[in-house]
Amino acid sequence: MLGQGHAGLPDTASSRLFAKSIAANDSQYVKSLMKAGLTPFGQTASPEFGFKNITDSQLYGDTRNVWNRDYYSGGSSGGAASSVASGMFAIAGASDGGGSIRIPASFSGLIGLKMTRGRMPQGPSGFRGWQGASISGALTVSVRDTAAFVAQMQTVQEAAPYQAKLLDLTALTNLTELSKRLKIAFSLASPIDEIELSQDAKNAVLKAVKFLEGQGHEVTEIAFPLNARSLIQSYYAMNAAETVAMLEPWERANGRQLTANDIELLSYALLEAGRKAPVSRYINALDEWDAAAAVFEEKVFEQYDLFLTPTTAKTAPKIGEELMSAEIRGKMKHISEFDFPEQVAIIEAAFERSLAYTPYNFISNLTGQPALSLPVYVSQENNLPLGVQLWGRKNSEITLLSLALEFENHGQFVLPEYYR
Numbered sequence: 001m002l003g004q005g006h007a008g009l010p011d012t013a014s015s016r017l018f019a020k021s022i023a024a025n026d027s028q029y030v031k032s033l034m035k036a037g038l039t040p041f042g043q044t045a046s047p048e049f050g051f052k053n054i055t056d057s058q059l060y061g062d063t064r065n066v067w068n069r070d071y072y073s074g075g076s077s078g079g080a081a082s083s084v085a086s087g088m089f090a091i092a093g094a095s096d097g098g099g100s101i102r103i104p105a106s107f108s109g110l111i112g113l114k115m116t117r118g119r120m121p122q123g124p125s126g127f128r129g130w131q132g133a134s135i136s137g138a139l140t141v142s143v144r145d146t147a148a149f150v151a152q153m154q155t156v157q158e159a160a161p162y163q164a165k166l167l168d169l170t171a172l173t174n175l176t177e178l179s180k181r182l183k184i185a186f187s188l189a190s191p192i193d194e195i196e197l198s199q200d201a202k203n204a205v206l207k208a209v210k211f212l213e214g215q216g217h218e219v220t221e222i223a224f225p226l227n228a229r230s231l232i233q234s235y236y237a238m239n240a241a242e243t244v245a246m247l248e249p250w251e252r253a254n255g256r257q258l259t260a261n262d263i264e265l266l267s268y269a270l271l272e273a274g275r276k277a278p279v280s281r282y283i284n285a286l287d288e289w290d291a292a293a294a295v296f297e298e299k300v301f302e303q304y305d306l307f308l309t310p311t312t313a314k315t316a317p318k319i320g321e322e323l324m325s326a327e328i329r330g331k332m333k334h335i336s337e338f339d340f341p342e343q344v345a346i347i348e349a350a351f352e353r354s355l356a357y358t359p360y361n362f363i364s365n366l367t368g369q370p371a372l373s374l375p376v377y378v379s380q381e382n383n384l385p386l387g388v389q390l391w392g393r394k395n396s397e398i399t400l401l402s403l404a405l406e407f408e409n410h411g412q413f414v415l416p417e418y419y420r
Contacts, residue, residue: 002050002076002095003126003136004029006040014057015048017250017263028122029093029136036152044079044092046100048264049246051239053103053358054317055079058264062319065108066416067384071316074104077139081108084139087418091145097134098235099361102373104139106311106387109375109416111140111404113150116394117368118162120153130242131286132162133235133365141419143404147175150397162368164395171398177409178402181216185300186308188221191228192359200386201310204377208308208388211376211412224309225299228363231292232355234285235362236270236347241282243267244274260333266324266350269332273343281340293367301393306403311373311387314357323353364391372400374407378414385414 005011005023012018030040045060055063055078063078065071066085073081077094081104084092094101096114105112117132129135140146151172156163186209188202212219251257260268300307317323324332331338331346338346364371373387392400407413 002046003027003122003129003134004043004093004095006030006043009043012059013049014046014055014059015263015267016059017258019059028126032120032153032155033093040093041089044077044083046076046079048267049243050076050095050097050100051266051270052076053099053354054323064319065316065384066418067109068382071318071384072107074107074316076100077104080139081105081110084108084110084141085416085418087416090142091138091140091149093136094139095134095136096365097130098365099358101137101139102311102361102371102387102389103358105373105375106385106389107316109378109385109387109414110373111143111146111375112373112387113137113146113397113400114364114371115150115154115397116164116370118160118164119150119167119370119397120155121157121160121162123157123160127157127160127162130238130365132368133238133289133362135365141415143401143408144175146404147172147401150401167395167398172401175398175401175405177406178399181218182305182399182403183218183220183303184212184306184308185220185222185304187224189224190313190359191224191226191363192232192355193227193229195313195356195359197310198314200315200377200379200381201313204386204388205308205310208374208376208407208412211407211410212308215406215410219308220304222300226292226295228292228359231288231363231366233344233348234288235366236344236351237277237281238285240270240274240344240347241277242274243270244277247271265329265332269335269343269347269350272336273340273347275336276340276343278340289366289368292363293369296367296369296391297393300391305392305399306396307391309360309389309391311360311389312358313360315379315382315384315386317357324350360389369394370397370400372404374404375413375415376407
């Protein structure tokens, strides 16, 4: 997985450019896993550099969905999802820079938690992954295992720029259902006006709402608290700048600039846009993220304990589905000829069909709050799962997991065939 290198194993970032790269050292993540008593067994596939919500790298090929091999398992932690959903492992390392834990959890019928920013710092080299948007975690089929993972992996590193207080270890290791009833908001609205939710996504939320009301929780429908179109544009601008920072060392070492023949087209487009990204655009993006976090606090968490939405707007896309038009691909090949605003518009268009599947997930990466995907629904149309997502204020993981335990204990989960 990305950013989770283990000494002696391939460290390719699922890119042809690094196909022969071998990790020289254990990452902080792997060191923490081994300290907790786990044994890393191998590595799983992702899209190149983790830029997509499906796993289809040119290096490793398509990663297929255990529920139906004609569909993707999700991304970027698609290989991790398939390894757990198939029963190969009960837990797999994953990373999440824009939904890359929760998207495959939704598409593959798993549990996926994105923790509070700063809960599990990966310093010193990984302190600022995508300026705090990118975190590491795991995919599981058990709330108990997810809670145990958090208990073992949470840490405080004083040098880290993002800090989160340690959660109660006893509460995590002896997780129980909530003793009090919660006020929970839910929304059936899309966070991006131009994107519509499938009926499956709405049905998944309504199923969860019915269960929560039956458990005595107070559940209220609200409008989605913000329009995330501007946020997604800031996210793409950040991706572009971070791609330059990631790949410039290779260019310096090899004495030339990368071309579209060296890396996949989307990566190339982000790289070229990053070369022209104004510093002010990057700083303004970070300010937008902070403002979005304040909106959630004011419009949601001042009144409600948790917020419920679909995890994804649709079930998984089919293998080979055209998620970028030929016209956009043509522009991406010549993206260096455009100025930065035009480049961002091209990249936004390149992602638009993919974003229609996953309009929610990147938001909590930018706000820094935890979000938990639960496997509660299977589509009658195609027999594929679709998760619901519980959002909490920062440091609310125990509340999220305790509520998830209610779902699990009362038979609400729809797990892959191996676990039934």
